[in-house]
Amino acid sequence: DAGVIQSPRHEVTEMGQEVTLRCKPISGHNSLFWYRQTMMRGLELLIYFNNNVPIDDSGMPEDRFSAKMPNASFSTLKIQPSEPRDSAVYFCASRITTGGNQPQHFGDGTRLSIL
């Protein structure tokens, strides 16, 4: 079974550039989450969607960050313009909301380095 697929796995770019991270959730899952992991703050939720609709974006750090989910099988997290402090590992997770307390399943992350 295919898990959550994230691309790219690694991204190195210069500050000021636009960065787009991509996520394909597990087929049939209807909730999608974006997390960021840093040494200082650990794993923190940025935004999550239910049935393609953004539910809570209070974790999005600034207006430079935006996320979309145009359909049930694809989501993007965009940073424009990027800054060195955005360097982190970004994880996408998905979950099915039926059948009781189903856990969130994570992708392997995108390691982002902004120079």
Next chain:
Amino acid sequence: DQQVKQNSPSLSVQEGRISILNCDYTNSMFDYFLWYKKYPAEGPTFLISISSIKDKNEDGRFTVFLNKSAKHLSLHIVPSQPGDSAVYFCAASVGQAGTALIFGKGTTLSVSS
């Protein structure tokens, strides 16, 4: 202010012995708790969970205990195996795992053979 705390950054255990990982939380509204395991360069993998209406949940070698009055949970691994060496994250949510998960900063477990 951290709502979920894992106060031990690391733990070393010998193969075959018990590993006990601890987690404390401050938000009394949390009603669902999970443990995830993470290997380097991989995403967190779900391990086991517990609802606040229970005080124990067991799955094979893994048992999670919840003490609501102390706002404390622990993960027991018995017997520990070298393949268990990983970072373990405690997470909590209000209203099931479908809402935002609040993670602790993790405990690195090393199991030596």
